[in-house]
Amino acid sequence: xxxxxxxxxxxxxxxxxxxxxxxxxxxxxxxxxxxxxxxxxxxxxxxxxxxxxxxxxxxxxxxxxxxxxxxxxxxxxxxxxxxxxxxxxxxxxxxxxxxxxxxxxxxxxxxxxxxxxxxxxxxxxxxxxxxxxxxxxxxxxxxxxxxxxxxxxxxxxxxxxxxxxxxxxxx
Amino acid sequence: xxxxxxxxxxxxxxxxxxxxxxxxxxxxxxxxxxxxxxxxxxxxxxxxxxxxxxxxxxxxxxxxxxxxxxxxxxxxxxxxxxxxxxxxxxxxxxxxxxxxxxxxxxxxxxxxxxxxxxxxxxxxxxxxxxxxxxxxxxxxxxxxxxxxxxxxxxxxxxxxxxxxxxxxxxxxxxxxxxxxxxxxxxxxxxxxxxxxxxxxxxxxxxxxxxxxxxxxxxxxxxxxxxxxxxxxxxxxxxxxxxxxxxxxx
Numbered sequence: 001x002x003x004x005x006x007x008x009x010x011x012x013x014x015x016x017x018x019x020x021x022x023x024x025x026x027x028x029x030x031x032x033x034x035x036x037x038x039x040x041x042x043x044x045x046x047x048x049x050x051x052x053x054x055x056x057x058x059x060x061x062x063x064x065x066x067x068x069x070x071x072x073x074x075x076x077x078x079x080x081x082x083x084x085x086x087x088x089x090x091x092x093x094x095x096x097x098x099x100x101x102x103x104x105x106x107x108x109x110x111x112x113x114x115x116x117x118x119x120x121x122x123x124x125x126x127x128x129x130x131x132x133x134x135x136x137x138x139x140x141x142x143x144x145x146x147x148x149x150x151x152x153x154x155x156x157x158x159x160x161x162x163x164x165x166x167x168x169x170x171x
Numbered sequence: 172x173x174x175x176x177x178x179x180x181x182x183x184x185x186x187x188x189x190x191x192x193x194x195x196x197x198x199x200x201x202x203x204x205x206x207x208x209x210x211x212x213x214x215x216x217x218x219x220x221x222x223x224x225x226x227x228x229x230x231x232x233x234x235x236x237x238x239x240x241x242x243x244x245x246x247x248x249x250x251x252x253x254x255x256x257x258x259x260x261x262x263x264x265x266x267x268x269x270x271x272x273x274x275x276x277x278x279x280x281x282x283x284x285x286x287x288x289x290x291x292x293x294x295x296x297x298x299x300x301x302x303x304x305x306x307x308x309x310x311x312x313x314x315x316x317x318x319x320x321x322x323x324x325x326x327x328x329x330x331x332x333x334x335x336x337x338x339x340x341x342x343x344x345x346x347x348x349x350x351x352x353x354x355x356x357x358x359x360x361x362x363x364x365x366x367x368x369x370x371x372x373x374x375x376x377x378x379x380x381x382x383x384x385x386x387x388x389x390x391x392x393x394x395x396x397x398x399x400x401x402x403x404x405x406x407x408x409x410x411x412x413x414x415x416x417x418x419x420x
Contacts, residue, residue, distance in 0.1 A: 021335045048332060048341055057325025059344075059361040066345045084341055086333065111336065 009094035011041055013121065016088040016105055017114040021047060026110065027085040028072040033108035035075045035167065039097030040090055042149050044121060047086035079165045089120040121152035178279075181400040185392045188385045192272045195280040197312040201372040208307055211322055211369055213359030214255045214299060221299050223251035245283040247298025257306040258294040258360065259320055260327040262340040265377070265384040265391060266319035272385045273309065281305045291330035292323065310371075313383050317354035318374025321347060324360030338374060347371065 022030065027045070034043060050069045054062040072081045092098060102115050125133075125143040129151060133144045145151070154163040178193035179186055191197050206217040215222060225231065228249050233239055261268050268276075270293035274286035277295045284297040284305055295305055309315055310322075318339045321329070329341040337349045347356035354371040358364050375383065387394035395401060 019333065020338075021333050021341055023336045026336060048328065048343060050345075051343060054326070054344055054362040057361040059325065059359075059363040062363055064345055064362065084335065 011091050011093055011123070012095055012098065012117055013089060013091045013119055014098060014101065014115060014117050015120055016090065016109075017116070018086070018109060019112045022085040024068050024070055024072055024081050027081060028074065030085075030088070030105065030108050031072070031074045033104050034088065034090060034101065037097060037101045037104050039093040040101070041093055042121075042153065043088060043090045044153055045083065045085050045088050047083040050082050050084060052082075074165070075167045077165050077167050091121070123148070123151065125151055178275075179400075180403045181397040183392045183397045183400075184382060185385055185387055186397055186400060188267070188383060189269075189272055192268060192314055192385060193275045193279055195276065195308075197308075197314055199312050201311055201317075203307065203310050203369070203371070205303075205307070207367070207369040208303060208310065210365050210367060211356055211359055212255070212257060212303065212306065213324070213361060213363060214253075221247075221250065221252050224253045225251040227251050245298060245301045247301040248283055250298075250300065252298040252300055254296055255299045255302050256294050256296045256324070257302055257309075257322065258292055258324050258327070259309070259315075260292045260323045260330045260340070262319040262329070262334065263331050263386065263388075264319065264334050264340075265380040265386055265388065266330075266340070267316050267375070267380065267383045267385065268309075268314045268320065269385045273314070276309065276314065277305050280308075292327040316375040316380055316383075317347065317356075317371035318349065319380060322356075322360045325362065338377070349374070 016030075016034075031043070031045070034040060050064075050066060052064060052069070054060055054064060068084070069080070069082055071078050090101065092101065098117065105113065105115065125145075125148075129143055129145075135141045136144045143151075150164060176194070179189045181187075181189075209215065209217040228244055228251070259268070259270070259273055261270060261273075270288045270290070273293040273295070274288045277284045277286045281297070281301065281304065283301050284295050287294040287296070295302060297305065306322075319334075321340060321342060323329075323342070323344075323346070326343050328343050332341045335341055339347075339349050339354070342348075344358065344362035346358040346360075346362060347354050349355075353373055356365075356369045356371055357367070381391045384391065
């Protein structure tokens with residue numbers, strides 16, 4: 001990934017929407033492929049949750065042991081894949097990276113997919129973000145967050161430590 | 172001439188399958204033992220007696236009532252069984268049965284059942300042994316594909332999700348999964364692990380599911396492909412709108 005702040009061009013966002021839900025091996029391979037594309041700023045995966053325990057009904061609390069909930073490795077960064085990946089949203093530093101990304105996904109993904117450009121996660125702080133992080137100071141009323149790339153990547157109510165994975169830039 | 176019910180209009184494969192489900196003219200595709208079914212339902216231990224909620228009707232001394240004399244009680248009612256449920260989730264991706272057609276199948280072909288139809292799931296409540304008879308029929312026949320339908324008492328999420336890469340409907344509680352080329356279920360309806368692995372057999376191929384499904388889908392058989400169905404739907408809605416639906420008009 002490139003440094004977000006060094007991106008002087010106009011970033012775009014695309015969504016990759018596979019025809020089927022991805023198993024962990026395919027998801028791991030696809031995420032690594034996307035990460036190798038030049039110009040990727042950030043990406044987000046979304047899908048149905050794979051809970052560790054039964055959360056409702058008479059079986060509440062029963063542990064769920066499943067092999068698909070496992071650690072995956074993306075560019076040397078390991079994290080637990082606790083969803084069945086259904087869509088991947090990627091922010092690119094500019095439009096020139098869009099076609100290379102499409103070609104890389106076509107090579108990596110064994111099933112058909114939709115590939116569309118749009119606005120999927122925000123770049124500026126919302127009111128909820130201000131409520132969560134606050135201002136930097138009385139004088140500086142910008143949002144009190146060190147890395148604005150975190151904005152829009154996860155539910156504001158969730159703990160970002162569990163949900164966001166930072167991959168260091170090679171540059 | 173004996174009356175022969177006409178269940179559903181249309182000439183497409185979906186209409187034909189819908190007629191099959193309603194008339195119970197369905198093909199048996201797999202064998203699931205009574206013990207395995209009882210285990211998957213999770214209401215009592217396999218092999219144990221049916222717990223009862225009242226004494227058998229024969230011992231109760233029922234009041235002198237012409238309706239009770241006319242109507243033979245179902246086996247579950249006669250024995251005083253508890254009321255228990257079986258609940259299904261069927262994938263929108265060409266699962267063999269639509270929730271409404273599970274209900275029609277139960278209500279037309281079984282007595283003493285209370286089917287409940289929801290958008291993504293379908294439940295049948297009945298006396299325990301009557302419910303098991305209904306569930307066994309549905310689980311063993313072409314009404315069910317183990318990959319595209321599942322027994323789900325809680326956390327039914329999955330019917331409108333895309334299928335997984337292996338062609339199986341997503342199940343949050345991992346009650347059943349593809350092992351080799353067969354579907355194995357090792358949890359009951361509500362996600363409590365069983366002491367056995369129930370082999371549900373091979374899931375249907377995409378082509379077979381498309382052939383046996385009762386779902387109208389734009390990428391298979393579209394609802395508007397069947398002119399007779401459209402004609403009848405429009406007639407039903409027109410009559411309802413004008414002066415209330417009267418089936419005999």
